[in-house]
Amino acid sequence: MPINWDKFQNDIDGLADEAGERTDAKLASRISSVTRLTDDEVKKLFPDPADVKKLAELMEIVKKAGDRNEKINKIVANIEEFGGIVVTLLGKLA
Structure with a gap:
C-alpha cells in the first residue's frame, strides 16, 4: 500500500503541535x-x-546565593x- 505523504506530514505536524502545547503548559506551570x-x-x-x-535562567541568577554586585554583573x-525578558516583566509591572 503506498503512503500518502501529504497526510503523513500533516499527522506529524499535528502531533508536534500537540506535544509543543503540552510542553508549553508544563513550562508555564x-x-x-x-x-x-x-x-x-x-x-x-x-x-x-x-x-x-x-x-528561568534570569530568576536563578536573582534568587541564587551571592551578593548583589555578582548578580548584577551576571545579568549585565x-x-x-535577558533584555526581552526584562522589558516584558517591567511592562507587566508598570
Missing part, C-alpha cells in the same frame, strides 16, 4: 509555581518556550539574552 504569575499569565507574556527558559554579561 513550573514558572508559575515559583512566581506570583499564573499559568495563563506566563503563557501570555512568554509564548515562546525559549523565552520561558531565559526567564548576558543582557542581550
Whole structure:
C-alpha cells in the first residue's frame, strides 16, 4: 500500500503541535509555581518556550546565593539574552 505523504506530514505536524502545547503548559506551570504569575499569565507574556527558559535562567541568577554586585554583573554579561525578558516583566509591572 503506498503512503500518502501529504497526510503523513500533516499527522506529524499535528502531533508536534500537540506535544509543543503540552510542553508549553508544563513550562508555564513550573514558572508559575515559583512566581506570583499564573499559568495563563506566563503563557501570555512568554509564548515562546525559549523565552520561558531565559526567564528561568534570569530568576536563578536573582534568587541564587551571592551578593548583589555578582548578580548584577551576571545579568549585565548576558543582557542581550535577558533584555526581552526584562522589558516584558517591567511592562507587566508598570
